[in-house]
Amino acid sequence: MKVPLLDLKIQNDALRPDIDRAIKKVLDSNGFILGAEVSELEAQLARYCQTEYAIGCASGTDALLLALMALDVSVGDEVITTPYSFFATASSITRLGATPVFVDIDPQTYNLDVSQIEAKINEKTKAIQPVHLYGQCAAMDELQKISGKYNVPLIEDAAQAIGAEDGERRAGAMSAVGCFSFYPSKNLGAMGDAGFMTTNDEALAKKLFALRVHGSFERYYHKWVGLNSRLDAMQAAILRVKLPHLDSWTQARQRNAENYRRLFTDAGLAEVITLPFERENVRHIYNQFVIRAPNKRDELRSFLNENEIGTDIYYPVSLHLQECFAYLNYGENDFPESLRASRETLALPIYPELNGEQQQFVVAKIAEFYS
Ligand SMILES: *Cc1c(COP(=O)(O)O)cnc(C)c1O
Numbered sequence: 555m556k557v558p559l560l561d562l563k564i565q566n567d568a569l570r571p572d573i574d575r576a577i578k579k580v581l582d583s584n585g586f587i588l589g590a591e592v593s594e595l596e597a598q599l600a601r602y603c604q605t606e607y608a609i610g611c612a613s614g615t616d617a618l619l620l621a622l623m624a625l626d627v628s629v630g631d632e633v634i635t636t637p638y639s640f641f642a643t644a645s646s647i648t649r650l651g652a653t654p655v656f657v658d659i660d661p662q663t664y665n666l667d668v669s670q671i672e673a674k675i676n677e678k679t680k681a682i683q684p685v686h687l688y689g690q691c692a693a694m695d696e697l698q699k700i701s702g703k704y705n706v707p708l709i710e711d712a713a714q715a716i717g718a719e720d721g722e723r724r725a726g727a728m729s730a731v732g733c734f735s736f737y738p739s740k741n742l743g744a745m746g747d748a749g750f751m752t753t754n755d756e757a758l759a760k761k762l763f764a765l766r767v768h769g770s771f772e773r774y775y776h777k778w779v780g781l782n783s784r785l786d787a788m789q790a791a792i793l794r795v796k797l798p799h800l801d802s803w804t805q806a807r808q809r810n811a812e813n814y815r816r817l818f819t820d821a822g823l824a825e826v827i828t829l830p831f832e833r834e835n836v837r838h839i840y841n842q843f844v845i846r847a848p849n850k851r852d853e854l855r856s857f858l859n860e861n862e863i864g865t866d867i868y869y870p871v872s873l874h875l876q877e878c879f880a881y882l883n884y885g886e887n888d889f890p891e892s893l894r895a896s897r898e899t900l901a902l903p904i905y906p907e908l909n910g911e912q913q914q915f916v917v918a919k920i921a922e923f924y925s
Pocket residue numbers: 613614615616639640642643685711713714734735736737747748749
């Protein structure tokens with residue numbers, strides 16, 4: 555039995571007639587950059603994320619970059635963030651000449667260990683950029699307290715967390731700017747690169763709308779040096795077909811997660827591997843279902859691969875150890891939990907259309923490996 559890590563074909567085939575129609579409409583309109591498709595999507599996204607504004611852009615990476623630019627982060631500034639994330643979480647900071655100041659993760663959630671943040675705040679700290687890793691929000695209550703106490707804004711890297719909730723609040727609605735990605739493997743994926751930002755601050759929204767078009771409000775008059783980072787009408791049209799299905803896809807991911815928990819527990823594996831930890835009072839959207847396998851993770855991965863079960867490691871190299879960040883002079887053991895996570899975690903298939911038989915096969919093969 556083949557169990558890919560992600561299978562987009564089932565989802566896309568089911569929506570094919572609607573997607574074809576949406577693409578044709580854009581082709582017929584001959585408007586390809588921004589326009590009505592994008593503004594309509596932005597209105598729907600703002601509603602979905604429970605924010606005043608949503609601003610489309612070219613990728614999740616650009617969303618982070620634009621958010622930092624909107625907060626005037628530049629040369630010499632520091633931004634506190636996690637070393638256990640996708641590269642763009644940190645590269646967005648260094649790209650502006652600012653310095654990422656890493657804080658280790660909590661070993662249960664893999665999100666920022668908020669108890670270690672205050673010690674890193676100083677007069678250079680311009681922002682704190684938590685990541686809602688795998689689809690579960692970072693500890694936003696504590697982060698908001700720290701943000702308020704030191705008057706340092708938060709930027710949510712919510713690229714993996716569209717629709718995630720911490721208490722009653724949605725990802726992207728708990729900070730100055732929320733940053734999202736429509737990379738095809740996210741819960742809501744485009745057919746190419748795309749992303750967006752959310753905010754409740756009118757002035758920041760205006761600035762973000764301008765920064766994505768070269769920093770101009772009026773064509774050929776430039777208030778800031780912005781980016782060319784627009785959302786294509788074609789991607790927006792496709793995303794508008796997909797957005798109404800997002801909640802049912804997320805529910806299917808949550809059902810799959812519950813099913814894995816039951817299967818792993820029944821197989822007596824709950825002690826051998828560590829299942830994802832869900833904080834209380836959250837909506838975890840399971841962009842990834844990541845287990846911790848302290849014993850022979852890489853051999854397990856090869857064994858699953860031989861059995862046609864797709865897995866991945868998010869992430870094999872902690873950001874403080876990336877070659878391009880050697881100049882930051884971090885030592886290997888500066889963030890022991892991040893390092894340990896990079897050696898022990900393994901993402902299993904969790905996509906909405908994954909069926910019960912496939913899940914049983916995955917768990918049976920893991921049981922076979924450890925038997
Ligand atoms: C996917 C992702 C990004 C980047 O998004 P792109 O659209 O691929 O540029 C940033 N941060 C995290 C945590 C991500 O998972």
